[in-house]
Amino acid sequence: MILRLAIASLFARALTVGMTILAIALSVALYLGVEKVRTGAKSSFADTISGTDLIVGARSGSVQLLLYSVFRIGNATNNVTWQSYQDIAARSDVEWIVPISLGDSHRQFRVMGTTQDFFEHYKFRQGRSLGLAQGVIMDDLFDTVIGADVATTLGYNVDDPIVVAHGLASFTEHKDQPFRVSGILAKTGTPVDRTVIVSLEAIEAIHVDWQSGAQIPGQSTPADVIRMMELTPKAVTAALVGVDSPLQTFALQRAINEYPEEPLLAILPGVALQELWGIVGIAETALLAVSAMVVVTALIGMMATIFSSLNERRREMAIFRAMGAKPMTILSLLVLEAMLMAAIGAVLGLAFLYVGLMIAQPVLDSAFGLWLPIDAPTMREAIVILAVIGAGAIVSLFPALRAYRMSLADGMMVKT
Amino acid sequence: MRRFSICGAFSKVTPPVLELSEVGFHWPGRTRFALSLSNFTVDKGETVLLLGESGSGKSTLLSLICGTILPHKGTVRVAGTDITMLSGGARDRFRAEQIGVIFQQFNLLPFGTVADNILLPLRFAPDRRKRAGDAKAAAAALCEQLGLPADVFAAKANALSVGQQQRVAVARALIGRPPLIIADEPTSALDANSQIAFLDLLFQQASANDTSLLMVSHDPRLAERFDRVVRMEDIAQITRAAA
Numbered sequence: 001m002i003l004r005l006a007i008a009s010l011f012a013r014a015l016t017v018g019m020t021i022l023a024i025a026l027s028v029a030l031y032l033g034v035e036k037v038r039t040g041a042k043s044s045f046a047d048t049i050s051g052t053d054l055i056v057g058a059r060s061g062s063v064q065l066l067l068y069s070v071f072r073i074g075n076a077t078n079n080v081t082w083q084s085y086q087d088i089a090a091r092s093d094v095e096w097i098v099p100i101s102l103g104d105s106h107r108q109f110r111v112m113g114t115t116q117d118f119f120e121h122y123k124f125r126q127g128r129s130l131g132l133a134q135g136v137i138m139d140d141l142f143d144t145v146i147g148a149d150v151a152t153t154l155g156y157n158v159d160d161p162i163v164v165a166h167g168l169a170s171f172t173e174h175k176d177q178p179f180r181v182s183g184i185l186a187k188t189g190t191p192v193d194r195t196v197i198v199s200l201e202a203i204e205a206i207h208v209d210w211q212s213g214a215q216i217p218g219q220s221t222p223a224d225v226i227r228m229m230e231l232t233p234k235a236v237t238a239a240l241v242g243v244d245s246p247l248q249t250f251a252l253q254r255a256i257n258e259y260p261e262e263p264l265l266a267i268l269p270g271v272a273l274q275e276l277w278g279i280v281g282i283a284e285t286a287l288l289a290v291s292a293m294v295v296v297t298a299l300i301g302m303m304a305t306i307f308s309s310l311n312e313r314r315r316e317m318a319i320f321r322a323m324g325a326k327p328m329t330i331l332s333l334l335v336l337e338a339m340l341m342a343a344i345g346a347v348l349g350l351a352f353l354y355v356g357l358m359i360a361q362p363v364l365d366s367a368f369g370l371w372l373p374i375d376a377p378t379m380r381e382a383i384v385i386l387a388v389i390g391a392g393a394i395v396s397l398f399p400a401l402r403a404y405r406m407s408l409a410d411g412m413m414v415k416t
Numbered sequence: 417m418r419r420f421s422i423c424g425a426f427s428k429v430t431p432p433v434l435e436l437s438e439v440g441f442h443w444p445g446r447t448r449f450a451l452s453l454s455n456f457t458v459d460k461g462e463t464v465l466l467l468g469e470s471g472s473g474k475s476t477l478l479s480l481i482c483g484t485i486l487p488h489k490g491t492v493r494v495a496g497t498d499i500t501m502l503s504g505g506a507r508d509r510f511r512a513e514q515i516g517v518i519f520q521q522f523n524l525l526p527f528g529t530v531a532d533n534i535l536l537p538l539r540f541a542p543d544r545r546k547r548a549g550d551a552k553a554a555a556a557a558l559c560e561q562l563g564l565p566a567d568v569f570a571a572k573a574n575a576l577s578v579g580q581q582q583r584v585a586v587a588r589a590l591i592g593r594p595p596l597i598i599a600d601e602p603t604s605a606l607d608a609n610s611q612i613a614f615l616d617l618l619f620q621q622a623s624a625n626d627t628s629l630l631m632v633s634h635d636p637r638l639a640e641r642f643d644r645v646v647r648m649e650d651i652a653q654i655t656r657a658a659a
Contacts, residue, residue, distance in 0.1 A: 001532065001535070001536075001539050002539065004532070005525065005527070005528050005532060005536075008525075008527040008528055008532075009525075009527045011527065012526065012527035315522050316525060319519075319522075319523065319524070319525055319536075320525075320536075321484060321508075322482065322484075322511075322517040322519070323512060323517070323536045323537040323539075323540060323588075324508050324509060324511050324512020324513070324537055324539075324540030324541055325508065325540055326504070326505050326508045326540075327504075328505075329540075
């Protein structure tokens with residue numbers, strides 16, 4: 001009966017109570033949304049590369065190797081010689097190996113030399129393969145396949161010619177060997193979107209007339225002559241490796257790290273991604289803290305509305321007292337009301353989150369490659385809701401204690 | 417011996433429903449208002465009108481009888497129990513069990529239904545709930561006796577007229593037959609005709625339930641209907657510091 005009266009009392013003040021609940025709901029939706037984006041970003045990040053067991057590069061740091069080989073951030077300090085690459089490729093426990101050659105750029109995008117195996121073995125978001133939005137995978141020496149962002153930013157279509165610059169942010173362009181766009185990849189939400197992919201031989205081809213990073217003056221080999229040349233690379237930047245059985249991963253990693261001919265480094269992508277997330281994840285935590293503060297603000301707003309309602313509800317409390325309610329009953333009535341408001345607000349917030357997710361999910365996926373799964377509420381969300389209800393109860397204790405004291409002092413006779 | 421037997425004979429008469437003796441009270445804090453009262457009783461089934469101007473200490477006296485405030489000295493006996501000896505929680509329960517209260521106006525929780533309001537005291541008084549038997553049926557019967565239409569039972573209290581609200585308040589005071597009903601100027605919000613009708617109902621129901629009635633008013637015209645009329649200034653002394 002008391003619960004029913006509490007609900008009826010809330011309904012009687014529908015406008016202010018509704019506003020309070022709305023504030024709580026929005027803040028909870030914001031908090032859960034940030035939490036969702038945070039975990040979504042984390043898993044999207046972790047999904048940047050999958051299916052690859054080891055990444056091999058010249059010896060440096062694992063995060064650095066991950067950054068330049070997968071995220072195309074920063075530069076390799078050294079290369080892996082073609083000899084070492086072939087030694088690793090020849091090992092019996094290596095199922096597949098894909099070379100990566102970096103160092104050139106096209107406008108603001110990196111150019112990556114690799115083999116056709118890259119399209120088969122590079123996986124992201126739990127094993128999804130690269131797909132072509134238009135065109136075909138390159139099969140000519142001067143063909144390129146470009147990422148979705150490259151195509152949209154630069155307005156490229158299949159068969160457009162493009163010129164590759166030597167080095168990064170460079171003005172010396174390999175004008176002699178114009179490439180042709182043979183295919184455009186579908187959006188992945190990974191750094192592949194911002195990459196221009198050419199064959200490993202093409203990287204060699206554009207450097208035929210170059211020595212030590214500068215063009216040999218007056219020398220310009222025609223394209224058809226280059227086609228006849230031996231274009232086996234002398235080195236690659238890194239390699240993605242898949243093993244026959246996951247059990248062999250660590251043995252292979254040790255073997256590569258102890259490779260006697262050249263200082264090499266093999267890393268487990270998952271481990272390095274986690275290490276990297278530890279660095280960039282701080283910003284997400286700060287965002288989460290800010291949205292938690294928004295929830296606290298909404299609860300304090302609720303406290304303020306309860307406080308301001310106390311005076312007009314003196315009469316109501318006097319009636320309760322006259323009918324035999326203890327001051328403690330009045331206190332618990334107010335706390336109960338606050339908990340009801342917080343509970344309705346929190347559950348409504350969860351509903352807002354799901355509605356928002358349903359609307360935003362496809363947009364976020366296509367625009368940012370951020371995939372937010374719509375799952376049933378987890379333990380984590382349940383804990384957030386319980387915490388909001390608990391915090392609502394604690395916050396409401398302040399006005400409730402005031403009402404307790406008022407009802408003790410007023411007795412049942414209220415001078416109106 | 418004879419005198420003792422007389423006393424014995426007297427003691428067989430039911431003890432008064434309400435008995436205050438040597439009560440002294442002053443509000444804490446800055447208001448230097450103090451009330452002292454040597455003796456005041458209400459017998460079982462008796463109807464008493466307590467006349468007093470505003471500021472005569474009526475409200476304080478009612479709070480003392482209801483046990484929402486405690487006297488600093490003296491005893492307040494309700495239905496034979498000295499409520500000054502009870503703990504705060506026990507006094508609240510005792511009030512719910514033994515006293516029906518009717519205010520001047522705004523008696524009801526506006527957001528509750530009529531049924532909610534009538535049944536509210538039973539929520540805090542298990543014994544009274546038992547006395548009421550089937551509480552909903554008892555409430556409906558009271559509504560009928562008080563001339564309330566049957567369909568108000570489920571209506572929200574604030575949908576009723578003032579006169580109807582006061583009758584619901586009477587039903588709430590009477591449910592479970594508490595031995596004492598305290599009414600604080602229950603007619604002041606009603607017009608003259610409604611006042612008479614309301615008092616008729618109140619007296620009729622009080623006597624039907626064998627309930628004592630202590631009504632507080634400033635209006636001496638009501639006096640003739642009561643068994644006894646007491647003036648506030650005759651029973652209580654009020655002292656207040658000059659403002």
